[in-house]
Amino acid sequence: MDILSFFEQHMEMTYVVILSVFLGIEVISRVPSVLHTPLMSGANAIHGVVIIGAIIVMGEAEKDNYPALILGFLAVILGTLNVVGGFVVTDRMLEMFKSKKNK
Numbered sequence: 001m002d003i004l005s006f007f008e009q010h011m012e013m014t015y016v017v018i019l020s021v022f023l024g025i026e027v028i029s030r031v032p033s034v035l036h037t038p039l040m041s042g043a044n045a046i047h048g049v050v051i052i053g054a055i056i057v058m059g060e061a062e063k064d065n066y067p068a069l070i071l072g073f074l075a076v077i078l079g080t081l082n083v084v085g086g087f088v089v090t091d092r093m094l095e096m097f098k099s100k101k102n103k
Contacts, residue, residue, distance in 0.1 A: 047079045054072045
């Protein structure tokens, strides 16, 4: 019942999150496939901010607040995976533009 009372108290925030999800899906689905790789490499900075924010949340959370600690830990792990994946894709994309050496 705590979850239902949370949603009742934060109804506007819930609407904003739901609308943001739909807007994000709509915007990303309309990006041409040629631009997906540069878009992902540019998103690395955003995920760096997510990692820093998650670390701050985990540092400010009380020791008994396990949901905040678990969500913060998951945010750090998933944000790190996204940043590393973005760098790998960017590196691969840049390798495609290098000239091949003759052997």
